[in-house]
Amino acid sequence: MNAGLRLLLAGFGMFLMTISAFGASPELLAAAGAGRTAEVARLIAAGADLETRDTQGRTALLLAVDGNHVAVAKALLAAGASPNTQAANRDTPWLLAGASGRTEIVAAMIPLKPDLTIRNRYGGNALIPACERAHVETVRLLLTSGIDLDHVNDLGWTCLLEIVILGDGGPRHQEVAKLVLDAGANPSLADKDGVSPLTHARQRGQRAVAALIEQAGGR
Structure with a gap:
């Protein structure tokens, strides 16, 4: 195998790893970002990866917080989504909820003891x-x-x-x-x-x- 082909295959492998890390459950990300509670509940029940991320490192919970989709955020938290997962811009669901004044979502997170050191x-x-x-x-x-x-x-x-x-x-x-x-x-x-x-x-x-x-x- 020549060096050029090896380089191409290595680059393709990196691309696949990125897709795996940041796009494994686009349906959940899209549903959470749009505030579609019933669809989110269905995807949770079907075993969707709650910590999958988009290309900016945002989880479904972070997207729900950003859109102030309270019911979606509560469903994700109840299913085990982390309030501490940090996106590329260093936001976490907890940090964004506080900064954005998402009072109901903050109230749902506090019993889960979010990481206050992030x-x-x-x-x-x-x-x-x-x-x-x-x-x-x-x-x-x-x-x-x-x-x-x-x-x-x-x-x-x-x-x-x-x-x-x-x-x-x-x-x-x-x-x-x-x-x-x-x-x-x-x-x-x-x-x-x-x-x-x-x-x-x-x-x-x-x-x-x-x-x-x-x-x-x-x-």
């Missing part, structure tokens, strides 16, 4: 983007999971810092700030430049948020 592409946990986007009810649930309130992401920001720096200071951001502070978030944990949440809030004219941080002992 980080998103910004080095953050599920709580940080949930706070940034002021998903009040999702944040309230995440705080019951044992998640790290003072985790610092790759930008050097905690959940409280993201509330202030990326939030608008309005009622919903005030509510999530109160939730994390009442839960014990460090009100004085500064960013990588040494600027505290209170200073950021004052600089942005977020008086209500600044008052909450001060009340919690922030400096």
Whole structure:
């Protein structure tokens, strides 16, 4: 066998391995992504691979979370789908559910004890983007999971810092700030430049948020 043919066969073998890893059950992926609950249930009963992935590494559960297909997500979780499987962009179903404010799906995942140590592409946990986007009810649930309130992401920001720096200071951001502070978030944990949440809030004219941080002992 000449070298060119060996190279061609090796490349074809790699292609087959990719298809096997990322396309073994396209029907389940398609049904989950479209929110077709009955079809998902049928495929689960038929023994579909719950952890099969698409070309972006997304599982059926991650697609269900992305589409906010609650019934599909619950069916997959009940059948044993993992909330921890990480896609190519580093999302997991748990991380995406938190970031997207999928409160019902988060509630279904918490009893399964998702892996709280897995980080998103910004080095953050599920709580940080949930706070940034002021998903009040999702944040309230995440705080019951044992998640790290003072985790610092790759930008050097905690959940409280993201509330202030990326939030608008309005009622919903005030509510999530109160939730994390009442839960014990460090009100004085500064960013990588040494600027505290209170200073950021004052600089942005977020008086209500600044008052909450001060009340919690922030400096």
